[in-house]
Amino acid sequence: MTTVLGKRLDSAFYQRSDVVVLAQELLGKVIVTNFPEGLVAGRIVETEAYRAPDDKACHAHLNRFTERTKVMFLAGGHTYIYLCYGIHHLLNIITGSVGEAHAILIRGIEPIIGTDLMLRRRKLAKLGPRIGAGPGVLSQALGVSKQQNATNMLTEETPIWIEDDGFTFREIIAGPRIGIDYAEECADWPWRFYVSGNRFVSKPR
DNA sequence: GTGCGGATGAACT
């Protein structure tokens, strides 16, 4: 099983049921993609937790089961990637056991490996926040799209996986999630987590 | 079959 900096996160990590804790623990982990054009890796600096069935912002609120949400009910360790605003592919990590439709949205990454390829994919000349700050741009930098939806990152060779290299950030900040005003009282839940002072954290509108 | 709006980003003013 290919790794580049540490060991891959395993089922024991992904399949715990507290998605809000896991969203915090994902900060500092390294997300890797390996496509024919090259391998790239970035450290996760911003996440959001989405929990079924009680969270109104979660696509699987009340365990709603549709063609789109069915992958959320798979075992922790699968990807959930969907198209938002008809343009942006948003990358989520499914957590919990089979039937628990929890997801963690990756919202910010700090490039570590393959920065040049990420810059090319983003059509940028030099390194800056626009390479990885925001859920849409980070998917573009990593080269992921809906085609990688439902990837099981626990199997042998996958185009996308997450590693733990032992690194942890010191100061984590919690705040309300972005872009979910419709979610009523759930809109205020402080389930967005980010690294204090890191420039690859997205900016609220 | 149709209509609405969204877990956004970029380019404007």
Added chain:
DNA sequence: GTTCATCCGCACT
């Protein structure tokens, strides 16, 4: 601060 690109999922007929 505002506008717009762009399209699928979902609810409803």
